[in-house]
Amino acid sequence: MIGQTSSCNNTRTANMNTFRRSTTCFLFFLLFTLPLYPQAPDSAQPNVVKAKKIITTGLGSGRAYEFLSELTKIGPRLSGSQQAALAVEWARRKMEELGFENVHLEPVMVPHWVRGPVEEASVVNSRTSGDIPIEVCALGGSIATPDEGITAPVIEVKSFEELRARKGEAIGKIIFFNRPMDRSKISPFEAYGGAVNQRSEGPIEAAQVGGVAALIRSMTTRMDDVPHTGSTHYADSIPKIPAATISTVGAELLSALIARENRVTVRLKLTCRTLPDAESANVIGELTGSEKPQEVVVVGAHLDSWDKGQGAHDDGAGCVQVLEALRLFKDLGLRPKRTVRAVLFMNEENGLRGGKAYAEKERRGEKPILAIESDAGGFSPRGFGVEADSNTFEEIAQWADLLKPIDADRIWKGGGGADISALGKKGVPLAGLSVDPQRYFDYHHSDNDTIDKVNERELELGAAAIAVLSYVVAEEGLDVDGLSKHIGTK
Ligand SMILES: [Zn+2]
Secondary structure, eight states: OHHHHHHHHHHHHHHHHHHHHHHHHHHHHHHHHSOOOOSSOGGGOHHHHHHHHHHHHHHHHOHHHHHHHHHHHHOOOOTTSHHHHHHHHHHHHHHHHTTOEEEEEEEEEEEEEEOOSOEEEEEESOTTTOOEEEOEEEOBTOOOOOTTOEEEEEEEESSHHHHHHTHHHHTTOEEEEOOOOOTTOSSHHHHHHTTTHHHHHHHHHHHHTTOSEEEEEOSOSSOSSOOOOOBOOOOTTSOOOOEEEEOHHHHHHHHHHHHHSSOOEEEEEEOOEEEEEEEEEEEEEEEOOSSEEEEEEEEEEEOOOOSSTTOIIIIIHHHHHHHHHHHHHHHTTOOOSEEEEEEEESOTTTTOHHHHHHHHSOOTTOEEEEEEEOOSOSSOEEEEEEESOHHHHHHHHTTGGGGGGGTOOEEEESOOOTTTHHHHHTTOOEEEEEEOOTTHHHHTTSTTOSGGGSOHHHHHHHHHHHHHHHHHHHHHOOOHHHHHHHHTTO
């Protein structure tokens, strides 16, 4: 017993020492890892206090993720679809429910392409393996194959230059574009930029050399059997041929078969089609400025998505961050001097009609001072890419410290977003939320883009970043001289 007690005491002492040591370590850790707000008293820095409240309230509420679960329950929201219409209605109701002001829809006609019920491809008459089904999906805007499908030999190329050099071999073939995204690029967006012309221009290039269909490796560095869709284009003067993407696993398989055998034939069947344009809408609501309501900070994201997965990261996340930003202002009783306007754009994915319509609409007496977009997924925010002249850039960059506590204080030149690009062309300064980009293309435009891939905390941090930047710019404004340079005389 004594021995046991003594042993127990020893253990207790050891435990206490460990406890003291770990407590000291913990305090030390806290001291050096807790976000350090500027040291001046809070009362002297109202924006610091408000930014802190916005961030902690957003993290504490869980509302952004709740909105995302509601939106993603509707499903994918391709322009012109029933789900896109439901999403418009959901967003309008949500803005009203949250007490936004001037909630309304601005109608816009959008392209209406539908994926057919049949998307099939098989490697056929492979000498060694027989028929092998491969995962494909039609590219947005593609025409269908004939009812019986297209069966033709395949040639694999890595670039348009290679295809042109081999044009004698291309007539009557299915052209397989298999240049992967370059994994050595630090930015996946740069890797995407280096490969995506195969998807957007591949069918034109293939048809120009007599190809009968285009098969394109999915735009992702992840190896799986999930094809990723996206927009493709045709040229009026060049025959339209069916175009589909193939999963990365399928692309590797097909490439290996081609390397092993002289002649590999694929059968492809697609039943997609383009219907007449459909009516849809941008969804708009705002918090009217208390002193200069005619000066407007636009905070936007796109409500449409591709018809795969749930459009959770692209761009459901952006939409709910926009809603959450304005909800936070309401919740905290913050009404900035200038108007903050939430705009959920329609048709970013295959036409940009919503972004263009918003920019073209005459808004008499109004000065857009900044447009912010979130369209890079609901990942941990890093900061904002800002497209503006250097004076305006400096003015925006001065607020970076407010975002330091959440490590989102990097402000760099160049950024924005597709939906707000039409505003940028009119001279409005742009800011795009920048996030940790490494997982984005694992999910982008595919069945992988579902809400379970979105981390609640990361989503909320992005919402907080947007809320803080839009609040402080709407409260403090941007230099009028700089602004007049931007918006010209209009
Ligand atoms: Zn997007």
